[in-house]
Amino acid sequence: MQARTxxxxxxxxxxxTKYCTRENLLINDFMVEIETPKINNKLPVYMTLPELQQLFRFLDSNKGRLSKRNNVMFKLLASTGMxxxxxxxxxxxxxxxxxxxxxVTM
Structure with a gap:
């Protein structure tokens, strides 16, 4: 089993157990002394500038039905941090x- 699980x-x-203690279903909270394993937070993987340029070249050359929408969406994501x-x-x-x-609102 992985550490995150x-x-x-x-x-x-x-x-x-905290709930059970508060509701007087348990006398003491036995989980207090149990330690959790350390978990490594994964860092995000970013595209390099040449990879972005290659993606934009592909999007510009694509003439599919949704090509303009895709082009705008990827450029917004890459250039605004949205x-x-x-x-x-x-x-x-x-x-x-x-x-x-x-x-932009969240």
């Missing part, structure tokens, strides 16, 4: 074509 299960049991969830939740009301801006 064990950490999650111990955390769940801790919450449950989250994927912010991008997919953009509505027409957030677009200001007169000022060429997008109001």
């Amino acid at each position: 064990i950490h999650r299960k111990i955390s769940c049991l801790r919450s449950f 989250r994927r969830s912010e991008l997919v939740n953009i509505t027409w009301g957030q677009l200001d074509f007169s000022n060429n801006t997008i109001r």
Whole structure:
């Protein structure tokens, strides 16, 4: 079993025993002294500039039905730092074509 899974299960049991203690279903919280394993946080993997340039060249040369949409979406993600969830939740009301801006809210 991986450390992240064990950490999650111990955390769940801790919450449950804390609840049981608070509701007087347990006399003492036996999970207090149990240690959780260290978990390594994965760092995000970023595309390099040459990889981005190659992606943009491909998107510019693609003439498919959704090519313009894909091009705009990837360029917004790469150039603004916008989250994927912010991008997919953009509505027409957030677009200001007169000022060429997008109001991003989460």
